[in-house]
Amino acid sequence: MFRYILWDLDNTLLDPRPPERASIRNCFRDFNLGECTDAMLDVYPEINHKWWTMCERGEKPKSEILVGRFTEFLGRFGLRTDIASEFANDYMDRLGDTICPIDGAMETLAALKGRVGQYLVTNGVWASQRKKIQNSGIDKIVDGIFVSEDIGFEKPEEQIYQIVLQRIGCDDRSSVLMVGDSLTTDIKGANNAGIACCWLNRGFKERPTDLRIDYEIHNVSEVPDIVLSSRP
Ligand SMILES: [Mg+2]
CATH class of the missing domain: 3.40.50.1000 (HAD superfamily/HAD-like)
Structure with missing residues (x-):
């Protein structure tokens, strides 16, 4: 029983998907990164999953995942990667805005x-x-x-x-x-x-x-x- x-x-x-997409779009606006297209957003889950899998396997600490996934994501589109840490914080903060x-x-x-x-x-x-x-x-x-x-x-x-x-x-x-x-x-x-x-x-x-x-x-x-x- x-x-x-x-x-x-x-x-x-x-x-988690709709909040992820909304949060990334909002971060693009916050950091003046230009247009965030659906095609760009479609790439994020695969990158995110890859980094969390490394964390689950104990290959990377969580702190590195949170920023690393955005360093890779921004870099993939030739965008500034020096803001990845701030971007990651803003992203986390905005995630709860969409339920x-x-x-x-x-x-x-x-x-x-x-x-x-x-x-x-x-x-x-x-x-x-x-x-x-x-x-x-x-x-x-x-x-x-x-x-x-x-x-x-x-x-x-x-x-x-x-x-x-x-x-x-x-x-x-x-x-x-x-x-x-x-x-x-x-x-x-x-x-x-x-x-x-x-x-x-x-x-x-x-x-x-x-x-x-x-x-x-x-x-x-x-x-x-x-x-x-x-x-x-
Ligand atoms: Mg789950």
């Missing part, structure tokens, strides 16, 4: 409120996550928010789960369900921590064979069925 849900944030409850919930996410959070403990466990950077969480209203629905930067460990490290469960007063790991879109952080993390996991596979990707996946869903709105049907 699940009494606690640990929610991933990006790509599980909120779609785009994933289909069914807000309704699902609201439907489960008071029936199970709901906690955000995100690997994001506190400076940008805080604004997103507040502006989306998610902070008023969930029972607690854990950002890896504060905890000192990241998903998929077992320690982040240990600290989160301790802080929420949960001593029975079988009562916890991790819900997230990422195999390398959310699902691997739940495997490491020995807790149940639900993979949000919105893109209908192939299911890996080297990870334990207890539930697979294609829409967040399937979560209440899993949680409530686990009750005796």
